[in-house]
Amino acid sequence: MRIAIAGGGPGGLTLARILHRHGIGAVVYERDADRSARTQGGMLDLHSESGQHALTEAGLAGRFWSAARPEGEELRILDPAGRMLLHHRPQPSSVAGRPEIDRSDLRDLLLDSLPGDTIVWQHRLVAATPRPGGGFALTFDDGRTTGCDVLIGADGARSVVRPLLTDAPLSTVALLAELSVGDVDRRHPDLAALVGPGNLWCLGESRILAAQRLGDGSLRVGISLPADGVGLDAASDTRALLAGGPGLGAAPDTRTLLDMFRGWSPRLTALVEAADGAATMRRIETMPIGTRWATRPGVTLIGDAAHLMPPVGEGANQAMLDAAELAAALAANPADPDAAIRAYEETMFRRIGPIAEMSARVQVMMLTPTAAADLLRFFTPEPAG
Numbered sequence: 448m449r450i451a452i453a454g455g456g457p458g459g460l461t462l463a464r465i466l467h468r469h470g471i472g473a474v475v476y477e478r479d480a481d482r483s484a485r486t487q488g489g490m491l492d493l494h495s496e497s498g499q500h501a502l503t504e505a506g507l508a509g510r511f512w513s514a515a516r517p518e519g520e521e522l523r524i525l526d527p528a529g530r531m532l533l534h535h536r537p538q539p540s541s542v543a544g545r546p547e548i549d550r551s552d553l554r555d556l557l558l559d560s561l562p563g564d565t566i567v568w569q570h571r572l573v574a575a576t577p578r579p580g581g582g583f584a585l586t587f588d589d590g591r592t593t594g595c596d597v598l599i600g601a602d603g604a605r606s607v608v609r610p611l612l613t614d615a616p617l618s619t620v621a622l623l624a625e626l627s628v629g630d631v632d633r634r635h636p637d638l639a640a641l642v643g644p645g646n647l648w649c650l651g652e653s654r655i656l657a658a659q660r661l662g663d664g665s666l667r668v669g670i671s672l673p674a675d676g677v678g679l680d681a682a683s684d685t686r687a688l689l690a691g692g693p694g695l696g697a698a699p700d701t702r703t704l705l706d707m708f709r710g711w712s713p714r715l716t717a718l719v720e721a722a723d724g725a726a727t728m729r730r731i732e733t734m735p736i737g738t739r740w741a742t743r744p745g746v747t748l749i750g751d752a753a754h755l756m757p758p759v760g761e762g763a764n765q766a767m768l769d770a771a772e773l774a775a776a777l778a779a780n781p782a783d784p785d786a787a788i789r790a791y792e793e794t795m796f797r798r799i800g801p802i803a804e805m806s807a808r809v810q811v812m813m814l815t816p817t818a819a820a821d822l823l824r825f826f827t828p829e830p831a832g
């Protein structure tokens with residue numbers, strides 16, 4: 448049985464690793480040229496019941512705890528004047544929490560655990576065509592072709608495998624401008640102190656200025672805005688951003704970004720002014736809640752390819768849990784992969800529905816005019832009794 452996995456993100460690599468532990472070979476086709484072809488983005492907090500569970504199944508829990516940054520769980524929520532509204536500190540040496548790990552460290556940890564020939568770099572899948580006798584013919588962007596008996600789409604938000612199973616549309620729920628500030632302790636100690644070891648969210652009316660400390664001593668800064676512009680004082684804010692960034696036009700300049708934070712404390716807007724280089728713009732897209740499909744022999748989806756949700760802390764965790772559950776099903780039933788796929792999909796659809804609903808609710812909450820009050824209620828435990 449030739450298993451092909453399209454995409455070497457958290458989902459695809461976790462799947463390949465757990466299959467390997469069960470003695471089942473798989474090939475991961477990844478579009479990146481190599482492991483260092485692009486920066487991997489910010490941190491991920493891995494939850495015990497999903498991301499951490501998958502790493503335990505992968506036999507990598509010990510290495511995860513060596514690379515994890517439990518202090519990265521610290522969260523500070525500020526208002527536009529710079530007043531602290533909430534300060535969550537993780538319990539010291541807690542193993543019950545949701546420790547953060549840099550995406551690049553997670554990717555390295557998974558890549559290093561796989562036999563060298565598992566990942567085939569520089570292979571962007573462009574088409575998967577059913578073969579008459581079963582399985583799929585795979586075509587890559589340089590014209591190369593190969594075949595497989597089982598195809599698993601782990602190729603993220605804009606999956607090429609997804610249309611074999613569903614034509615669920617994507618909708619844009621927010622816009623995100625991403626910036627980076629390097630070597631922050633030396634160059635901007637004031638910003639290092641403001642953000643602390645974890646996450647900072649500054650909540651204004653229908654906009655968020657957030658920053659995250661990474662293990663390499665840099666800050667990742669993000670500006671989130673509602674995609675429809677509702678709640679923004681000047682509709683031109685959204686128009687300017689929609690016109691900016693790769694895939695969206697030219698990148699917005701610092702002045703355009705700062706204009707959205709008129710009246711905010713200069714301590715906070717310094718995060719934008721200190722950024723190295725232009726902003727990267729992206730649309731935050733989602734699939735409809737409750738997306739499911741009729742099982743089709745020889746093909747399935749995991750992670751963002753299966754259930755693209757707003758980025759509120761579940762996507763990578765669920766991708767890794769998908770991987771663990773699909774690998775377990777295939778290992779339990781190697782003679783009948785279609786039965787394994789059916790069992791995996793039923794469990795995954797049931798699990799993802801409520802998580803996608805919760806993620807959508809939090810996403811809406813974060814970009815409403817009353818975000819600060821709503822989020823404080825969300826994070827403040829109900830008094831006992």
Ligand SMILES: Cc1cc2nc3c(=O)[nH]c(=O)nc-3n(C[C@H](O)[C@H](O)[C@H](O)COP(=O)(O)OP(=O)(O)OC[C@H]3O[C@@H](n4cnc5c(N)ncnc54)[C@H](O)[C@@H]3O)c2cc1C
Binds near residue numbers: 476
């Ligand atoms: C700003 C932001 C913050 C987030 N924060 C969190 C968080 O804190 N916690 C959390 O759990 N989730 C978070 N998420 C969500 C998380 O990033 C995704 O849900 C997760 O990465 C999905 O993993 P995946 O393996 O399914 O897909 P991806 O991570 O997208 O990986 C897909 C892989 O497939 C490759 N690929 C794509 N197309 C092809 C192709 N045609 N052929 C070959 N290879 C291909 C890509 O290069 C990539 O390596 C966040 C997302 C964003 C945007």
